[in-house]
Amino acid sequence: MTPFDPHRQSTDRSAPVTTPLGRARRRLMLRRLPLFALGWLATTLTWVLVLVVESRRVVTPGILTFAAQALLLIDVRARAGRSPTDDGVRGILIGACVALGASSTLLFTIAGGGAEPLAFVLLTLFLAAALLFAWGWRAELVVVLATLALGAAALPFTTQVIAAPAFAAAVLIGTVVSLAIAEGSARAFASGVRVRVAELERRRELAESRDAYRDLAENARDFIYTGDLSGRITYVNEAMAAFFGVPVSDIVGRRFHDFVVAEPESADLESALAAIAAGTSIPLLPFAVRTAAGIRWVEALASAIHGAGGEIVGVRGIARDVTDRMRAARALRDSEERFRTSFDSASIGIVLVGTDGRIAQVNRAFCEMMGYDEAEMLGEGFEMLTHPDDIAPTIERASAALRGGAQSYHLEKRYRHKRGHTVWGLLSSALVRDVHGEPRYFISQIQDITERKLAEEALRASELRYRGLVESHHDLIARFDTALQLTFVNDAYCETVGRSREELLGRSWLPLVEPEHRGRLLDLLSSIDVPPYRSRADVRIQTAQGERWIAWESFAIKDHHGNTVEIQAAGRDVTERRAAEEALRASLEELRRSEERLRLLAQHQATIREEERKRLGFDLHDNVCQELLGIAMLIESLRRRVRPLADSTGAELDRIVRYLNELVEHLRILARDMRPMQLRDLGLEGSLRSLVDAMASAQTRVSVEFVGAIPRLEEEVEIAVYRIAQEALANAARHAAAGAIAVTLAARDGRIELVVRDDGRGFDVDGRRSRALGLVSMRERALALGGRFEVMSAPGDGTVVRLECPAVARAAA
DSSP: OOOOOTTOOOSOTTSOOOOHHHHHHHHHHHHHHHHHHHHHHHHHHHHHHHHHHHOGGGHHHHHHHHHHHHHHHHHHHHHHHHOOSHHHHHHHHHHHHHHHHHHHHHHHHHHTOBHHHHHHHHHHHHHHHHHHHOOHHHHHHHHHHHHHHHHHHHGGGSBOSSOHHHHHHHHHHHHHHHHHHHHHHHHHHHHHHHHHHHHHHHHHHHHHHHHHHHHHHHHOSSEEEEEETTSBEEEEOHHHHHHHTSOGGGTTTSBGGGTEEOOTTSOOHHHHHHHHHTTOOOOOEEEEEEETTEEEEEEEEEEEEEOTTSOEEEEEEEEEEOHHHHHHHHHHHHHHHHHHHHHHHOSSEEEEEETTSBEEEEOHHHHHHHTOOHHHHTTOBGGGTBOHHHHHHHHHHHHHHHTTSOSEEEEEEEEEOTTSOEEEEEEEEEEEEOTTSOEEEEEEEEEEOHHHHHHHHHHHHHHHHHHHHHHHOSSEEEEEETTOBEEEEOHHHHHHHTOOHHHHTTSBSGGGBOHHHHHHHHHHHHGGGSTTOEEEEEEEEEETTEEEEEEEEEEEEEOTTSOEEEEEEEEEEOHHHHHHHHHHHHHHHHHHHHHHHHHHHHHHHHHHHHHHHHHHHHHIIIIIHHHHHHHHHHHHHHHHHSOSOOHHHHHHHHHHHHHHHHHHHHHHHHHHHHSOTHHHHHHHHHHHHHHHHHHOOSSOEEEEEEESOOOOBOHHHHHHHHHHHHHHHHHHHHHSOOSEEEEEEEEETTEEEEEEEEOSOOOOTTSGGGGSHHHHHHHHHHHHHTOEEEEEEOTTSOEEEEEEEEOOBOOOO
């Protein structure tokens, strides 16, 4: 920026040549011209009045002079205002002053006034122009010389009071004084103008500097701020306001403390302000600040603001958003910490090896794997830990990575434990390079696979044993994939089907199976993917000896993902067993037919027996009982006809009649039991209740319990169940000497269950009594029903009779 020169002229040739001093003088002369005019007109009016008092002849010249001077001054003001330069204005004013002096001299000449007053008026003109216009001695000299020349020409027409030498001396002194005053005022004005111009220049420069600073601050991408020593913010630029997400007005006036957040990495604000107040320079400091977008980071460089006296009055600084950098640094620290934690706490060995092959760092797991302390391994070559046979492959892989080949590699290698035994490890190594692409070190992970290697050795040995066992086994053993293609067959399989291993492997075994068995066999194999992952099937296949039955047991072989990859099947020739089973099945079928014939025979016998019981019951009731009653009636008739009778004879006849009646009643009960008519009306439940009530006595407690609703059954079923219950109760009452008999009848799941339990003396079920007629009858009735009958008893333990048979419901009438 070019410094401002108050005397520098404009380079625009179309514009008037002027300087700051000239412009200031022009403004001064124009500003003071009205004052000069008013003062001069007042002076002229005063002298006109003085002259009019002395001589009435002066009224008209005085008025004309005053008017002429007023018009002159008005014209001068107009012309001077249009003049663009101070020289032009000065020339107009000089001419005006000469004209004023000339007009005043003319007035005094006409009035015949004294030379002294005229000189006083002219000196007043000189002094007023010198003082008010500050135009210097040169302009003053022009006015003085021109005016005095006119005054000197008018002296002969004036009167003089003082001597000419004294008058000339006075005029000369006044002239010199006016010249001095004009020059002094001009110099003082010029000095003041220069001071003012310098001040204005400083203000302009300050304003330009402030504007430039503000423009720089407002347009800067960095954050610019100022504040006082108490931490109150006095200025922030737009970039900083935008960073905080609020207007500038919401920040100015608040304190730095309102925005700074305490974080571990954040600098201490109070310490920073105290250091600035003490005049200590501070470096770049990071601060965590609260913004509308959350916690962010700035890096600030602050310095002190000095007052006019050099004292520190505030703080200013520049800051920059370093959130991404701080987050990256924190992420890097966290990553390094995670790496260190992972490195130290990893369950597998981790080793850092330099490009020279020396161990730089190891973790705890690797120390435990090798049996060495960390200090024993650091700085040593990797050869110390590597099995001699695996050193060359390791060097070859590492050298390839250093030459620019694969930057990572995997290798199963052997390590030497401190105690001397071999440790198998799965090495995964990667070459780490710096930002310039230069190799720095290898980071290696070593997983202890010793157990896996031992297991693989054991597996190989097991496979050899398995293959030897399978090959020498007499059963058929085969493996096939999910497409049913054979992948393995043993010698027994080849011998059975009459084909070589080469003819079988890679081909489907399905054509060997008889067509009617293929669908069922495929369905069984499709279910092998669900627990228990096995299937069994007897299949007829074509062999070298013809059709043979083979019992196959298959199971799935799965990979580590649980997917079926193969199926292994073991087969055994069961043709002879199948023939024996077919013969046994035929025998069982014949047995079932025999049992059915026996059941039908028993049912027929039971039906015949029941019909015979019914017929006997009818005969007893209708014939025998009636005949016995007839005998009793004949005896009564005989006793009435033969009278008188001896007392003993009458008593005997009464006893005969009584015995006959008792016999008839017993026969009626027997007839009723032989054909239980209540079954038709009361059903099985009501009939059993009636039977139990009839069997109960003072010596034997008889109870009955029904479980579930007892439906009406077919007549044959109800009769058979009733007869078995009747026989069991009769046996318990007659032979067991039971104190309590319990009858239970249950209907569940379409079957009827009858249980008669007593606490009597019991008997040997396997003895002769088990073949008694009552037991045989009950068994026959159970067989006729297609049910099961059993008797459980032992001497002294009571007896349990149990019947279970189908509950055949009675057809609707």
